[in-house]
Amino acid sequence: MESFSSYHGSQWSPNRLAFHQNLEQFAERVGLIVGLQGNGKISQDDAYRQIRDLLAELKSSRKQLLK
Structure with a gap:
């Protein structure tokens, strides 16, 4: 279920790869x-709360990985 696409870029790094995977996982979970x-x-309120929490996790991941 976790089939991540390959990451290519001029500024490749292990941290950028990890964030890219986190971003793909976020998109899959939101879907x-x-x-x-x-x-x-699930209710609309529950969906909103779950997506809000996932977004907070993604932002935290971004801060940690892409300083």
Whole structure:
């Protein structure tokens, strides 16, 4: 389920690769949450809270990895 695309760039580094993987994981999780909410499995408020928490984690990851 975690098939990350390859990362290519002029400023490649292990930290940038790790952040890129975190970004892809964020996008995948948001997609799952949206699907659950759209199918009525979770409420709109729960979906919002979960996505907000995921975004906070992503921002923290960015600060740690891309100083």
